[in-house]
Amino acid sequence: MRDKYYFEEVEPKWQEQWEKDRLYRVDETPDRPKFYLLEMFPYPSGRIHMGHVRNYSIGDVMARFRRMNGWNVLHPMGWDAFGLPAENAAIQHGANPAGWTRENIAHMRKQIKRMGYSYDWAREVATNDPAYYKWTQWLFIQLFKKGLAYRKSQKVNWCPSCATVLANEQVVNGACERCDTPVIRRQLEQWFFRITDYAERLLHNLDAMQGWPEHVKTMQRNWIGRSEGMDLDFVVADTGEKLTVFTTRHDTVYGVTYLVIAAEHPLVERLIAGRPNEDELRRFVSQVISQDDIARTAEDTEKVGMFTGGYAINPASGEKVPIWIGNYVLMDYGTGAVMGVPAHDQRDLEFARKYGLPVKAVISPPGAELNGHTMECAYVDDGVQINSGQFDGMPSGEARPAMARYLESSGKGRPTVHYKLRDWLISRQRFWGAPIPIVYCKHCGQVPVPDADLPVMLPTGVKFMPTGQSPLLGCPEFVNTTCPVCGGPARRETDTMDTFVCSSWYFLRYTSPESHDHAWDKAKADYWMPVDQYIGGVEHAIMHLMYARFFTMVMRDLGLVSVDEPFKNLLTQGMVLLGGHKMSKSKGNTVDPDDIVGKYGADTARLFTLFASPVERDLEWSDEGVEGCWRFLQRVWRLVYQCVESSGCSQPAEAPAAPAANATAASGDDVLRVRRAAHAALKKVTEDVGARNSLNTAIAAIMEYVNALYSLKDAVVGHERGDAAMAEAIDFLIVMLAPFAPHITEELWHAVGHGESVHSQPWPKYDPEALAVESVEIAVQVNGKVRDRIMVPVDVTEDAALAAAMASPRVSAVIGSASVKKTILVPGKLLNIVVQTA
């Protein structure tokens, strides 16, 4: 055995051996419970970063731990390979997106393999592979056939100079990041998925998802934003057109003094056409439309509005109220129109005061009277209806159902539920994505591409210009086609799909990546699904996870899978920071995993990212911390080395060179201590990894264990019982550390004389008897302040503990002549004596 851990030799050696032995290949085996462990697959940006290392190291510990505990573990890896950066590289450096992506994947695969993760690489997928996106397109068509994919007009960020749509990220201070031209908001026909049809199910299922963090479920609930209320039909005076508003407070309908509609509302045009101030109104409308939605709805943004000149009739009171256009009303939510009830809504009150609109109180607080002219605060609570026609005098709690019945029976309103969740816009006016498999025919309309013609391949040899439209548009051999129905000339859709579509089903593809005639093999998907543990950044808590859930539900409704929810347990890991900021190339605060692995090896890099912080929290990078992990692994190596060399482990015993003179006498107790340390560490690590996802404390426990073995080894090694205990202790140590540091442990496992891979070993069970102790130290508090610590039997009674405590001079000195009112004993921890000073 060598005296040090030479990772440069050991790590590649075992990586090759594991691959040769196909150690991490899996199949569907019915005799063992299955465990599907998945980390969010990476975008192939070119190099892995520490965030990846952290994500995959967490996943690998959990995968290896499960495997050792008898589970059949599926642990795959792949590439979320479509997206904007490849296209930017093409535009800026003339790169070919496919080639650029291929090279990035090749490099990153090499980097990931160097980390020694236990992936089944035979299942690797890449979303830009035609064999993959064929099925992305096929799934699109299934949604289209179900009526879940449709086209409608939507506002986009448009750069007039580049003549292209910009991602929000490409808009910097309202201007195009490339050419600095001010960005305008423009309507464009786009494809959508009807995720709102699934809003109720997406919301409802969350209640049963015990394996998800509560804060993620809360974010998803808020994002879905279910709101119960009523749609109320106002009628535009003069034209008689219906103007429907959504309200959660229909009990205040008699208090409406104005309506506000969104600048995008379809009635805007007819309302403002021909008004004397039409130009001014149009300027206002386009100015509001150009504001982004966050700014429009922000509470500290000034609410601005303009009177259209039109009026509407209140369905309850018959009163005529002015119709305004306001920046704070969004077309995307509710009906795009709201009723203004300034007496009972603070935002409405501020708007009314600003523009001199009347304030009419219709709910009276108990024992008080509201004055519409002077009130400064809207009254939003329940009360008694006033100025509300036939409902006057009713408590508002009773008035609500009565008014709902009245409005509904007279056909002027109906109860409805609205959601903040909007349909999913999947169109991208870009090249590097899965083409939307639709053909436009003059006669037949929107025609899905037949299955036999899939995939609709991305063309090759496309020119990317620094300006101009989607490259697919300028590609006649792609655009021009024939209609699959009538055979006439037709045009292909040139939009590609949002990459979130590709990543909404990759976990299904992993279950049978070789499947040629189906997106996945249903029997295999049924065996593996759901994903038992999903791990990724919390930044994906809403969008990716919501889309993947939606997709899984649709697939289930199509009979393609049997689960409704794809991810049983979710772990959201924190970011890797340097100097308090997220590592990023643009900030120049990155640490390259290659540098760390080159200097210390993969095991050290893995160990540090797991040890430095709890998995769910952010991790502050520290070169010194890495150094510490490196030292720890060397310390483990030396411990095993010394035991092996001094014949304390499994090798045949020889006479110890210099046995400690007094070792024999103490060795009995120390043997027990070794066993206790081994089993205590095993218990802690088993619970921390298996039940708490607390990897940092598991590693700390192993470190403590190593410290304990160092202080005990000289006393026990060289004695028959001691050597046996030490051999067991060393085996435990290697096995416990194996999921965290797979290379060094594999080498040590063989060095102490074992044959098979340590990663195929069963996880040992701890022996509760080895942990048993007779007495324990407890803290003695007087009125909650610790005054002393005493040894008591583990099963001490409260009276006996009190007596023992009173025998302590420190305790009795503090108590003095005060009388003991009561005592609280927390077994094994403390005794609190509550005293009353005379």
Added chain:
RNA sequence: GCCGGAGUGGCGGAAUGGCAGACGCAGGGGACUUAAAAUCCUUUGCUCGAUGAGGGCGUGCGGGUUCGAAUCCCGCCUCCGGCACCA
């Protein structure tokens, strides 16, 4: 702005109603060495006290509940993530 999260020694963190600071880093002292590195041992929250014995304070800030609060409740502050075309 809205939604979610976090705040504990010089630093990363531990303790989820019961001894605050496990474990690691950094620092101090020592051993080994011609020397250094490596390693091993030891010490280390702040403060008063004499460097002792002993005491006080201490988990972002202000209140509260409790025998007992880093942990639970109310109100703030600061930082981080998401906000629908980055992935």
